[in-house]
Amino acid sequence: MSTIAIFGSYVLARKDGAQDVLRDHWVLVEGKRIAAVTRDRPSADRVHDEPGRFILPGLLNLHNHCFSEAVARSHTEDGNGRRNNQSIVYTVLLPLTKRGADLLSAEERLAIARLGILQLLKGGATTVMEPFRNSIPEMFDAAEEMGIRFYGAPYLFSTSDAKAGPDGVVRYAGDDGAADMATWEALYQRWNGRGDGRIGLAMSPHATDTCGPDLLKACAARARELGVPVTTHLAQSRAEVETIGKRYGGRTPAEYLDWLGLLAPDLLAAHCIASTDDDLKLMASRGATVLNCPRVFARAGVTAAFSRFAGQGVRTVVGTDGYNMDLLGELNAASIISKTSSQRADVANSPELIESITATAACVIRRPDLGTVAPGATADLTVVDLTHPHLQPLYDPRRALVALANRANIDKTIVDGIVLIDEGRYVNGDEAAITSAGAAAIRKIWDLPEAQAAFSG
Numbered sequence: 001m002s003t004i005a006i007f008g009s010y011v012l013a014r015k016d017g018a019q020d021v022l023r024d025h026w027v028l029v030e031g032k033r034i035a036a037v038t039r040d041r042p043s044a045d046r047v048h049d050e051p052g053r054f055i056l057p058g059l060l061n062l063h064n065h066c067f068s069e070a071v072a073r074s075h076t077e078d079g080n081g082r083r084n085n086q087s088i089v090y091t092v093l094l095p096l097t098k099r100g101a102d103l104l105s106a107e108e109r110l111a112i113a114r115l116g117i118l119q120l121l122k123g124g125a126t127t128v129m130e131p132f133r134n135s136i137p138e139m140f141d142a143a144e145e146m147g148i149r150f151y152g153a154p155y156l157f158s159t160s161d162a163k164a165g166p167d168g169v170v171r172y173a174g175d176d177g178a179a180d181m182a183t184w185e186a187l188y189q190r191w192n193g194r195g196d197g198r199i200g201l202a203m204s205p206h207a208t209d210t211c212g213p214d215l216l217k218a219c220a221a222r223a224r225e226l227g228v229p230v231t232t233h234l235a236q237s238r239a240e241v242e243t244i245g246k247r248y249g250g251r252t253p254a255e256y257l258d259w260l261g262l263l264a265p266d267l268l269a270a271h272c273i274a275s276t277d278d279d280l281k282l283m284a285s286r287g288a289t290v291l292n293c294p295r296v297f298a299r300a301g302v303t304a305a306f307s308r309f310a311g312q313g314v315r316t317v318v319g320t321d322g323y324n325m326d327l328l329g330e331l332n333a334a335s336i337i338s339k340t341s342s343q344r345a346d347v348a349n350s351p352e353l354i355e356s357i358t359a360t361a362a363c364v365i366r367r368p369d370l371g372t373v374a375p376g377a378t379a380d381l382t383v384v385d386l387t388h389p390h391l392q393p394l395y396d397p398r399r400a401l402v403a404l405a406n407r408a409n410i411d412k413t414i415v416d417g418i419v420l421i422d423e424g425r426y427v428n429g430d431e432a433a434i435t436s437a438g439a440a441a442i443r444k445i446w447d448l449p450e451a452q453a454a455f456s457g
Contacts, residue, residue, distance in 0.1 A: 004029040004417065005044035006383060008055035010397040012354070013037060013373050019351050021397060027055050029379040032416045036375055052387035053411060054397050056354070057371045058126025058149075058380025059327050060361035063231070063270050063291035063319030066116025066139065067109075067132055068097045070322070070442050075455045077299055087237040087300075092454050100445040101135040108441035113142035115438025118426055119325040121148060123407040126380040126415045127361075127370065129153055129268070129319075131204045131231060134183045144195040146428065147420045149380065151365065153204035153231055154187055156180040156219060158212040177215040181222070188226070198416060200228065202268075207233035208253040209243045213260055220262050229365055230262065231291070234269035241274045254279035263288050268364060270319070273297060273304045280312035289364050290314050292356075293321035294333045306356075307338035307347035317356045317364060326407040327357060328384075335402050350402040383412035385424075 006029070011022040028036040028044060036042060041049075072092055075081060081092050101109065113136070120128050127149040132139050134154035143150035157176045188201050203223035205211040211219075211232070223230045235241055235253045244253045254275055257263045265287035272280070272290050283290065290309040297304040309316040320330050331353045338348035362371025369378040384401060386394055388409055394400050413421035420427060426434075445451055 001031040002046075002417070003035070003042075003044040004046045004048070004414075004419070005042045006048045006053070006055060006381070006412070007041075007050070008053050008383075009051060009386070010054040011037060011373055012054070012056045012358070012398075014359070019355065019398075027373060027381065029381075029414070029417045032379055034373060034375055034377045034379050037373060048383075048412070050385075050411070052385060054384040054386050054401065055373060056382045056384065057358040057362075057373050057377075058413070058415065059124045059357045059382045060127040060317075060365070060371065061120065061123075061125040061319050061325075061327055061357065062127075062129040062151075062268060062317055062361055062364065063293055063321055064116075064120065064125075064128050064130050064325065065093075065132065065322030066120070066130060067100070067112055067136055068093045068322060069296075070112055070116065070438070071096045071100060071445055071451075073323070075446075079300075081455045082300065087239065089237070096445055096448075096451055096454060097133055098135075099448060099450060101133050103448070104441055104444060106138060108444070109136050110138040110141055111434075111437035111441045113139045114146065114429075114434050116322070116325070117142045117146045117148055118429075118431065118434050121146065121413045121421050121426060122410060122424070123320070123325040123327050124382045124384070124410040124413060125325070125327055126382060126413055127151070129202055129229070129231060129365070131155060131202075131206075134180060134187065137187060140187070140191045140194070140199060144199055146426075147195075147198070147415050147418055149198045149370075149415055150195070151200050151202045151229070152187070152191065153202040154180075154184055155204050155206045156184055156215060157206050157210050158215045159210055177212070177218070181215075181218060196416070202229040202231050205230075205232050207236065207240065208256055209240045216257070216260050216262055220260070220264075223266065229268055230266050231268040231270065232257075232262075234272050235274040235279065236271040238274050252276060252279050254282055258282060258286065270321075271297070271304065272309065273302060277312060280309060280314050284313035284315075288314070290316045291319045292316050292334060293319050293323070293330070294337045295330055296321040296323040298333060298337060299323065303337060303341050305338045305341045305348075306334040306353070307342050307344075310352070311342075311347070315360065315364065317361045318353065328401060328409070329406045331357070331402045332406070350396075350398040353402055354398055379414060379417035381412065381414040382410065383414070384409050385411040
């Protein structure tokens, strides 16, 4: 059994159920487990003894889209592609990912998946929950190959062909629910438990406005039978709220899910920006989780404040939504957006935000072995280099991590005791080749006439 010893000037441990920052401790990894957290230097096959390292539990990113946001990247900023300043979900993301998945070869789709996983690992994430179109199964291949802990969430739609017309109205076609459930089942049989247990699935009905009652109830029933999480998009736009209200007797999206029995502790609901305070109180009472991705909405001039959700008592975790897979940078955005929108400096504080992507996130997916640095825990670790000039002088490492650090400070990303990122570089492949191949595949989508029309809208 291989052993690794890592010295931390700071180690984020736990004491009496709360965070406890240890000074000048070693973390000893034996195989897939943390064997010890000790002041004494242990003997090990590999020793990492660099100054100024902050050893964290492996960071969990529970909402990300490697493929669709790669299609949008550097096209949709500054209001580009937004008809009447509306959401780009139905003008860019859904139509172009559907077209791209059909257009590209399996190897090209795999190249995009590899690029996304590379970005996640270099951003410090050891675990990701990744919703994607079920016509991009190569996401699983890339995750298994590159070593990340992966909760694949292939979409299920009642209608997979949702497009916004020139008038901005979203129109739906087809009935894909039964076919998508069959595809999900096949992917579950093939992939669940692969990668020596690193690969799993989540049930992922796409959104309240693209999934009807029968499909949503079937998704929840099957997920609970298998013991897997349920994740969906909820109240991510005003248009979605209006659509659900018209269809289902004035219900809000949260009330719609509650009516169907989905609003429960196993539900991970992305965004929720158009939820009312009463919706959030309802979610809190049911034990559901909000997946807060502040930067992707800030891009559109929309506030998605962590503090608003947490302030209503809703369990809230931070994810990147694929837009910018810098999890530390996302915490910084969650902090700043919360403080400015509430005009309070004390909300969304550093320990609370770090907890959201460590212990809280691990609790959400029912993995008590993750999200902690303690003997017996799974050896998923994120190591941050705090010696950079922009992090010095340093008094409180947690405040520095949230206020000043970013993905450039990620030193190591370790999953199951295997070092995947070392000194900021991916150790098992050629970063330049992965980047070039993934970017080339995305450019084929950008060259499509419908893509150029969407981006100019």
